[in-house]
Amino acid sequence: MTKAELVNAIAIQTGYDKTTIMNIVESSMYNVKKSLSEGEFVYLRGFGTFGIKERKARIARNICAKTSIQVPAHKIPYFKPSNDVTQML
Secondary structure (H helix, E strand, C coil): CCHHHHHHHHHHHHCCCHHHHHHHHHHHHHHHHHHHHCCCCEEECCCEEEEEEEECCEEEEECCCCEEEEECCEEEEEEEECHHHHHHC
């Protein structure tokens, strides 16, 4: 499902216009990204948790070129679905 399909589905269910729904979805995504960039977790009850994981520095290998490179420590976002979501699957 794309963002446009999500907005369309919400607009049909709620009866609001697509522009309003798009602004709400965009604002929600912006606030989730902003919270993650500030190091905060985002917990949405019944849906899941967004967070940041710290990856350690490591050595990676390019098998084709037979070379090794140092990958520095970095942060990556993750999503952990709630039990409600996993039970629906």
